[in-house]
Amino acid sequence: MDDLKDLYQEVILDHNRHPRNFRELEGCTRQADGYNPLCGDRLTIYLHVDGDVITDATFKGTGCAISKASASLLTESVKGKTVAEAEALFRRFQKMVTSPPDSPEDFSDLGKLFVLAGVREFPVRVKCASLAWHTLRSAVDKDRLEEPVTTE
Amino acid sequence: MKMEHDVLRDPVSAVEVKHWRDDFPALREKVHGQRLVYLDNGATTQKPQAVIDAEAEYYCHYNANVHRAVHALSERATEAYEAARHKVQRFLNAAAAEEIVFVRGTTEAINLVAQSYARPRLGPGDEVVISAMEHHSNIVPWQMVCAQTAAVLKVVPINDAGELELEAYERLVGPRTRLVAITHVSNALGSIVPVAHIIKVAHERNVPVLLDGAQAVSHLPVDVCALDCDFYAFSGHKLYGPTGIGALYGREVLLEAMPPFLGGGDMIAEVTFEKTTYNELPHKFEAGTPHIAGAVALAVAIDYVQAVGLDAISAYERELVAHGTAALSEVPGVRIIGTAPDKASILSFIMDGAHPHDIGTIVDREGVAIRTGHHCAQPVMRRFGIPATARASLALYNTREEIDTLARALHRVREVFC
Numbered sequence: 001m002d003d004l005k006d007l008y009q010e011v012i013l014d015h016n017r018h019p020r021n022f023r024e025l026e027g028c029t030r031q032a033d034g035y036n037p038l039c040g041d042r043l044t045i046y047l048h049v050d051g052d053v054i055t056d057a058t059f060k061g062t063g064c065a066i067s068k069a070s071a072s073l074l075t076e077s078v079k080g081k082t083v084a085e086a087e088a089l090f091r092r093f094q095k096m097v098t099s100p101p102d103s104p105e106d107f108s109d110l111g112k113l114f115v116l117a118g119v120r121e122f123p124v125r126v127k128c129a130s131l132a133w134h135t136l137r138s139a140v141d142k143d144r145l146e147e148p149v150t151t152e
Numbered sequence: 153m154k155m156e157h158d159v160l161r162d163p164v165s166a167v168e169v170k171h172w173r174d175d176f177p178a179l180r181e182k183v184h185g186q187r188l189v190y191l192d193n194g195a196t197t198q199k200p201q202a203v204i205d206a207e208a209e210y211y212c213h214y215n216a217n218v219h220r221a222v223h224a225l226s227e228r229a230t231e232a233y234e235a236a237r238h239k240v241q242r243f244l245n246a247a248a249a250e251e252i253v254f255v256r257g258t259t260e261a262i263n264l265v266a267q268s269y270a271r272p273r274l275g276p277g278d279e280v281v282i283s284a285m286e287h288h289s290n291i292v293p294w295q296m297v298c299a300q301t302a303a304v305l306k307v308v309p310i311n312d313a314g315e316l317e318l319e320a321y322e323r324l325v326g327p328r329t330r331l332v333a334i335t336h337v338s339n340a341l342g343s344i345v346p347v348a349h350i351i352k353v354a355h356e357r358n359v360p361v362l363l364d365g366a367q368a369v370s371h372l373p374v375d376v377c378a379l380d381c382d383f384y385a386f387s388g389h390k391l392y393g394p395t396g397i398g399a400l401y402g403r404e405v406l407l408e409a410m411p412p413f414l415g416g417g418d419m420i421a422e423v424t425f426e427k428t429t430y431n432e433l434p435h436k437f438e439a440g441t442p443h444i445a446g447a448v449a450l451a452v453a454i455d456y457v458q459a460v461g462l463d464a465i466s467a468y469e470r471e472l473v474a475h476g477t478a479a480l481s482e483v484p485g486v487r488i489i490g491t492a493p494d495k496a497s498i499l500s501f502i503m504d505g506a507h508p509h510d511i512g513t514i515v516d517r518e519g520v521a522i523r524t525g526h527h528c529a530q531p532v533m534r535r536f537g538i539p540a541t542a543r544a545s546l547a548l549y550n551t552r553e554e555i556d557t558l559a560r561a562l563h564r565v566r567e568v569f570c
Contacts, residue, residue: 004513008510013568016569017505039524040526041509042539066509068507
């Protein structure tokens with residue numbers, strides 16, 4: 001049962017119960033929908049981008065504890081970052097959740113996002129953790145605004 | 153194995169179920185160090201050893217193509233393949249073996265009827281009637297054919313219990329209706345549709361009816377003659393048989409008038425570059441080398457189910473559903489979705505504070521395999537205003553103890569989330 005404890009850490013359960021920045025963002029400059037057709041998880045990410053800086057980030061949607069907590073943590077961690085920094089964070093996060101569970105690489109630089117490392121033991125749940133991040137990417141990439149992003 | 157039981161047989165004993173379980177090798181698997189509790193039978197059932205052996209025996213002893221060569225092996229393969237067709241015919245009580253078309257599964261069967269029966273008959277404004285509790289495979293083929301012909305898809309609503317609204321159905325079948333396509337048993341809710349009534353109403357208006365039997369054939373006796381249905385589709389792998397094989401029953405007069413679905417070998421009588429004449433039924437609809445091993449093993453699966461007896465299976469599973477409904481209802485925060493009084497073998501549920509995927513992950517660690525998500529029935533989820541459910545679906549080899557294991561695992565879910 002230790003794997004389960006790694007997956008459902010207290011921080012994740014807390015963000016699931018009380019998601020941060022869980023609202024539409026009035027006057028947002030970017031927005032994108034994410035959808036996981038396999039499980040029906042659906043979320044929208046709203047950003048306020050001023051120049052090159054993400055000054056505000058919020059989300060709405062339905063999903064499992066992992067996808068909700070991941071989106072909630074995402075909004076907290078990209079606020080105040082430049083678009084390029086957010087993109088780098090996306091890549092680092094993706095690397096963490098898709099690396100083997102016994103990978104020697106230290107991802108503690110991801111800070112609070114490191115709590116999601118537990119999904120590595122649950123390959124089918126990796127998409128739950130990365131949905132919000134793919135959606136964020138779609139939101140900052142103007143060319144991809146039209147189609148909802150999916151994890152398939 | 154036992155002989156077919158009477159309807160008035162005694163309740164199934166734990167000893168009998170133990171014997172049935174012993175026939176299914178996969179049930180001895182362990183997952184995450186726990187004994188497997190397989191409650192995802194609506195997705196696919198496990199296979200008895202006899203079915204597994206039948207496929208191997210075909211490949212070991214008489215692997216050859218059918219309907220082609222004069223050599224002995226091909227004759228044996230053809231004989232076994234056609235014997236399987238007769239088995240399916242008797243299983244569904246079809247009037248003739250020519251009315252049984254082997255397909256990959258229910259999905260292909262429905263697509264075949266949509267393209268070969270419906271498409272030539274549909275024009276702008278004509279209507280196809282389906283229900284709000286269909287699997288995507290009984291929605292999308294009709295949307296496709298409606299898009300091709302400018303016909304209109306009409307959807308019979310369901311009530312809060314997950315039952316078809318029959319009055320609405322009777323209103324929806326009108327002068328423009330060309331076909332009714334409805335599930336026999338709902339995969340997401342378990343509701344048993346009163347298909348005899350559905351067919352009677354449609355036939356009064358000269359409308360043929362297709363039944364999606366994917367979730368029905370392993371739980372209820374099906375008699376297409378008694379039902380008087382026009383098309384009946386099912387998949388072998390949900391009936392303890394192999395994947396990749398299923399059957400379409402079609403009334404002979406309808407099949408006869410339909411053009412082929414796929415073109416190729418085996419479905420022709422004569423080919424010249426000027427003109428091809430098609431083979432007779434049912435070969436007209438079986439282009440290419442069929443899934444011979446699958447058909448042969450499906451026949452063995454049917455033997456298995458009939459030896460246990462569908463009446464016995466049905467009665468036993470009803471007890472299990474009743475036990476499961478009570479056991480799950482006792483878990484605080486659990487709500488069962490699909491509460492029709494007439495229900496087969498499906499326990500769909502949601503839980504306060506826990507998303508179905510999280511439920512699925514946690515119970516999996518206890519060895520319990522359930523399905524979570526929309527069950528390829530997104531309109532059903534929308535109807536109940538939920539994104540997904542957790543679904544335990546039962547088979548003849550499941551036990552009350554296994555359901556109790558699921559209920560205990562749900563208490564663990566509560567420990568994590570509540």
